[in-house]
Amino acid sequence: MLSIAFVNVSLLDPELLRTFVSVVDCGSFTVAAGRLSSTQSTVSQKIARLEEQVGHAVLDRSRRDVRLTAAGERLIGYSRRLLALNEEAVEALSRGVVETTIRLGVPEDFAAGRLTGMLVEFTGRHPNLKLEITSGLSRDLRRLFERGELDLGLIKQRKGTEEGVQRWREPLCWVDSRANPAFDRDPVPLVAFPPHGLYRDDMIHTFETLGRSWRIVYSSSSLAGIQAAVADGLGISLLPVRTVLPAHQVLGEEHGLPLIDNMEIATYHRTDAGELITELAHQLSLLI
Missing domain, CATH: 1.10.10.10 (Winged helix-like DNA-binding domain superfamily/Winged helix DNA-binding domain)
Incomplete structure (x- = not known):
């Protein structure tokens, strides 16, 4: 052997x-x-x-x-x-092409509908692209971008911020339940995002200015939760026009409520961002 x-x-x-x-x-x-x-x-x-x-x-x-x-x-x-x-x-x-990763941050109200369809089509054109998508409140997305944890962010902010690569107006409107209106209750019940969340301070300031008593009856970081609470009649809220549901009724000046026009949407990415990031930023702009 x-x-x-x-x-x-x-x-x-x-x-x-x-x-x-x-x-x-x-x-x-x-x-x-x-x-x-x-x-x-x-x-x-x-x-x-x-x-x-x-x-x-x-x-x-x-x-x-x-x-x-x-x-x-x-x-x-x-x-x-x-x-x-x-x-x-x-x-x-x-295969000859190394996989590229883009870390994308979007507000929750953009994380459905036309956005998902666009992302599917975009990744279909770029099979070696890996998307990592984070959805949340704009304040949190802004922090992630500033810490370098996002490559591209679609972020809501107040007009006059003068930051971001591109900026667009974000129309807002007051919404109430169509079936169980809450506007005439006293105090006025408000459905809002958490403290320091978008629109919350505007809602409180409006009713303080009108001299009407108010109270927060429902608070959630989820857009779907806010929409459902209003639709069911828990209270009224201030939301982007594009998020209004059939179960909502829009309130306006005839109800004594002012137009709130102080919000915008901006895209954030580095000035030296690659071609794929700038292309995706352009595709996002088409949804606004």
Whole structure:
């Protein structure tokens, strides 16, 4: 029986492992040579080199049929895994394009409807693009962008901020329940975003100015929660015009409520942002 001293080796030759696996799978040096388009002597030489590398005999040559030694039993599983990983790496790199990640932040009321359809279409045109989307309150998105945790942000802010790459007006309106109006109650019940959230201070300031008593009856960071609370008659709210539901009725000057026109939407990204980011920013602008 072949006995070989252990040799310290850091890397196993994939070609030798491929030959080893072929001999085991075929059960014969001769058949393996045919599969590998090689000769039996070359296959034998490669197995001998592998055994020299690992310092153990991996095949029992004392029998007519090919059998694994104890060391060969341990090596065959590693060999298959190493070869599979090698093929996976070659396939991934042969695609020629490295995956690009864009971290996008959008307000919750943009995170549905036309936005998702646009993002599906955009990623379809750029199959090597990976989008990581964060939805939340604009104040939180702004902080994430400032900390460098977003590449592109669609952020609501007050007019006059004069920040952002592009800015657009965000029309607002007062909304009440169509089925169970709440506006005439005393105090006026308000449905609002959390403290320091957009529109909340404007709502409070309006009713303080009108001299009407008010109280916050429902507070949520979820647009869907705000919409549902108003629709069910819990109270009134101030929301973007595009978020009004059929179950809402819009209140205006005929109800003594002023027009609130102090909000805008802005896109944020670095001045040296890449082509994909600027293209996505343009696509976002088409939704506004």
